[in-house]
Amino acid sequence: MYPWKEKRTFTTAGLSLRSDVTLGKRTIYKKRKLSVAGEAEECMQSLGSGTKDSTTRITPPHIISSGSVSTSAAGLPLASAPPKNTDLAVTSPVLVPQKECLPEGMMPDIWAQSRQELCESFKWFRSYHGGVYHTQGHVKGYLLGGFSANRDIFENDGKLIISHGGGKAQSLRFTKQGLWTEKASDQQEGDSSVSSLLNNWKEERPLALIIDNNYALFPWLLKGHCSDKVAEIGYAVLGVYIISHAWAERQLEGDELVVRWKFAFRWLEGQPEPWWLRGAPVPPKPPQRPVIIKSTTRTGKIVSKMKTLTKKDMECVPDSHSQWNCKTCGKRSPQLYVQGWTCLQPTCPDFWHLFLDSMPGQKDYDIAFVKSPTLSKIELQVESIIPSPPPTEGEITTNIFAKGWHCGGTDGCGRLSCRWKWEHWECAHCGRVIEVKGVPRLPKEVDVMVDKDYYILDSSELRPSPAFRVDYPGGTSLCQAFTLKHGGVIIQIRNKSFRAVSEPDKIFRLYQEQAANGILPFRRYPLRSHKLKGPMLTNYFSQNCGQPYQYVGGTDNTLSWEQAPSAVKDARHFLQQRVSAALNIASRPEDHKSVDFNEVLSAAYMQEQKMAFHSDAEDGLGPLVAGLSLGAPAEMHFRVHGSIKQEGEGDARVKKSRATFIKFVLRHGDILLMSGTEVQRCYEHAVVPKNFRIAATARFIKPSHYIKSKSSTPVVSLK
Numbered sequence: 001m002y003p004w005k006e007k008r009t010f011t012t013a014g015l016s017l018r019s020d021v022t023l024g025k026r027t028i029y030k031k032r033k034l035s036v037a038g039e040a041e042e043c044m045q046s047l048g049s050g051t052k053d054s055t056t057r058i059t060p061p062h063i064i065s066s067g068s069v070s071t072s073a074a075g076l077p078l079a080s081a082p083p084k085n086t087d088l089a090v091t092s093p094v095l096v097p098q099k100e101c102l103p104e105g106m107m108p109d110i111w112a113q114s115r116q117e118l119c120e121s122f123k124w125f126r127s128y129h130g131g132v133y134h135t136q137g138h139v140k141g142y143l144l145g146g147f148s149a150n151r152d153i154f155e156n157d158g159k160l161i162i163s164h165g166g167g168k169a170q171s172l173r174f175t176k177q178g179l180w181t182e183k184a185s186d187q188q189e190g191d192s193s194v195s196s197l198l199n200n201w202k203e204e205r206p207l208a209l210i211i212d213n214n215y216a217l218f219p220w221l222l223k224g225h226c227s228d229k230v231a232e233i234g235y236a237v238l239g240v241y242i243i244s245h246a247w248a249e250r251q252l253e254g255d256e257l258v259v260r261w262k263f264a265f266r267w268l269e270g271q272p273e274p275w276w277l278r279g280a281p282v283p284p285k286p287p288q289r290p291v292i293i294k295s296t297t298r299t300g301k302i303v304s305k306m307k308t309l310t311k312k313d314m315e316c317v318p319d320s321h322s323q324w325n326c327k328t329c330g331k332r333s334p335q336l337y338v339q340g341w342t343c344l345q346p347t348c349p350d351f352w353h354l355f356l357d358s359m360p361g362q363k364d365y366d367i368a369f370v371k372s373p374t375l376s377k378i379e380l381q382v383e384s385i386i387p388s389p390p391p392t393e394g395e396i397t398t399n400i401f402a403k404g405w406h407c408g409g410t411d412g413c414g415r416l417s418c419r420w421k422w423e424h425w426e427c428a429h430c431g432r433v434i435e436v437k438g439v440p441r442l443p444k445e446v447d448v449m450v451d452k453d454y455y456i457l458d459s460s461e462l463r464p465s466p467a468f469r470v471d472y473p474g475g476t477s478l479c480q481a482f483t484l485k486h487g488g489v490i491i492q493i494r495n496k497s498f499r500a501v502s503e504p505d506k507i508f509r510l511y512q513e514q515a516a517n518g519i520l521p522f523r524r525y526p527l528r529s530h531k532l533k534g535p536m537l538t539n540y541f542s543q544n545c546g547q548p549y550q551y552v553g554g555t556d557n558t559l560s561w562e563q564a565p566s567a568v569k570d571a572r573h574f575l576q577q578r579v580s581a582a583l584n585i586a587s588r589p590e591d592h593k594s595v596d597f598n599e600v601l602s603a604a605y606m607q608e609q610k611m612a613f614h615s616d617a618e619d620g621l622g623p624l625v626a627g628l629s630l631g632a633p634a635e636m637h638f639r640v641h642g643s644i645k646q647e648g649e650g651d652a653r654v655k656k657s658r659a660t661f662i663k664f665v666l667r668h669g670d671i672l673l674m675s676g677t678e679v680q681r682c683y684e685h686a687v688v689p690k691n692f693r694i695a696a697t698a699r700f701i702k703p704s705h706y707i708k709s710k711s712s713t714p715v716v717s718l719k
């Protein structure tokens with residue numbers, strides 16, 4: 001539903017990387033271009049053929065149950081040499097197995113396309129980078145991603161999931177050279193993710209499990225049909241689970257053995273039936289208990305090293321699955337594998353000793369363990385994981401209005417969407433709209449005490465010129481200039497209005513009214529340089545008027561001056577007047593053109609939103625960039641641009657020299673004027689408002705410079 005198109009050509013979406021082979025070193029693979037549009041088309045076709053008759057039962061074409069992860073099961077070519085050791089946790093990227101799209105009627109209750117949608121809208125998972133979301137020592141959400149390790153399983157129709165949790169797993173790195181696999185390393189019990197998972201296990205705290213579209217063990221492709229449209233599902237919430245077992249294993253990583261923690265997640269009964277079983281054609285087949293009493297080592301040697309358990313070793317625990325005490329360390333471990341029992345405490349000398357020569361395979365889980373019932377008897381207070389409806393009234397600029405929402409209820413499609421339009425909540429899949437009602441906020445309601453007008457880093461040697469006063473019919477400005485070391489001047493024009501309702505008050509109100517009724521289309525546009533799955537929207541709303549400006553919104557979203565809302569025109573007029581007076585333009589006719597601003601970028605920040613470091617390094621940009629601040633105070637940080645060589649570069653001082661060297665405090669009605677193209681070439685600025693704020697930044701851009709084909713160049717980067 002987003003009107004803009006993702007222009008990134010390389011994404012992990014649709015490329016699943018599975019690991020059957022370890023080469024014992026970093027392995028490089030070529031980048032592939034993937035056509036998302038092409039995939040959608042494929043999905044449409046297969047949905048068309050597979051769902052004509054809704055009574056037809058479709059068998060999931062590729063169910064990786066109980067570890068059928070061999071290459072032949074996947075039916076796919078490996079990208080490199082065959083496995084040397086079957087225990088190795090995956091390093092060789094292969095294309096995702098040909099699974100089928102979700103059958104008609106099967107859709108997750110909660111799903112998202114992008115990582116940002118998931119993290120902004122689903123409070124059980126707020127981790128942008130890791131797979132384990134934990135706060136205060138407990139895990140709230142766990143993401144099952146593309147890398148499955150050996151003995152990771154999706155069993156009992158997904159009601160038992162075993163996964164290697166807690167970071168330090170094998171991972172992929174995208175670099176300029178291509179795709180790299182990074183080796184796994186030892187996980188310690190004290191690692192924050194592992195210890196939080198262990199806390200959940202010990203305290204029987206439930207958590208939400210989420211899969212992404214690279215999770216190889218899920219039987220279906222995460223692509224469905226909903227509201228007459230193909231749903232590209234990047235993430236789907238499975239439901240609430242509880243960790244029934246946690247244990248450490250040894251895993252071969254190249255030539256080394258590393259400790260990896262495994263967690264068994266069991267479905268918590270009392271929830272509605274899992275969405276992937278509703279109307280599901282044929283559930284994944286349960287595994288047959290393998291009859292293995294001997295196994296083969298890598299070198300072909302037959303081993304039959306089974307620990308003989310005495311009655312004394314054994315002790316039954318109420319989870320219906322047997323656990324035994326280790327004679328050496330005295331601690332309990334369950335019997336998980338048919339090969340026999342081994343101590344699963346990584347600090348014990350007997351840890352994993354039974355399996356050192358012969359690792360249990362994917363199918364070697366003890367059937368009694370796998371089939372032990374889901375946890376219905378444990379009484380747990382589980383708050384619903386279905387997000388509440390979004391807020392619609394009150395102080396509509398607080399941070400809860402700036403995040404995301406769930407298109408839930410009987411009319412909903414289940415999608416999590418960011419708040420990407422100012423005027424209302426809108427589902428990015430089905431287009432459903434939820435109105436937001438509120439009255440415009442007054443500047444005094446969002447004001448915050450700030451003690452200074454600017455803060456200068458002592459070492460910057462920057463000294464402001466003496467302040468001078470400029471009078472207007474409705475007030476006065478106090479102006480102060482700061483000459484920068486690498487060129488350019490910044491002038492702070494502080495507003496001292498004396499009217500009860502000043503010009504900035506009126507403009508602030510008009511902006512809010514026109515944004516609320518959609519005349520002013522404030523949007524969060526997608527950044528093009530980021531590493532997350534799906535679009536990543538800016539952390540502020542913006543809209544460009546006048547001359548096209550190659551900012552995040554791209555030039556295509558610019559409104560002409562004929563279409564421009566009056567709030568923006570008024571802001572431009574105010575800026576022109578005040579800047580002309582501050583620069584005493586009347587006495588310098590040659591400078592008239594620079595204050596003849598022909599472009600205004602308006603930005604609106606809800607509570608806690610901000611703009612990252614960037615420069616307005618636009619071709620054809622005139623020497624003046626003037627910004628009017630409305631609403632809450634903001635700090636505007638300046639630092640030297642990375643391309644400018646600094647004294648002491650190459651030593652530890654470099655970091656220091658890239659730090660903010662001056663920070664201006666911008667209050668309601670203030671203007672910050674950047675004069676000279678060097679300010680954009682040699683410096684970067686960032687804005688951190690203290691509360692709800694609107695800014696109108698005006699420039700002059702040479703009309704001849706605009707060439708439509710250049711419209712996609714981004715100038716902003718995420719920090």
Ligand SMILES: O=C(O)CCC(=O)C(=O)O
Nearest residue numbers: 601603616627687695697
């Ligand atoms: O919010 C502001 O005052 C500054 C906006 C800005 O940095 C820009 O438009 O480049």
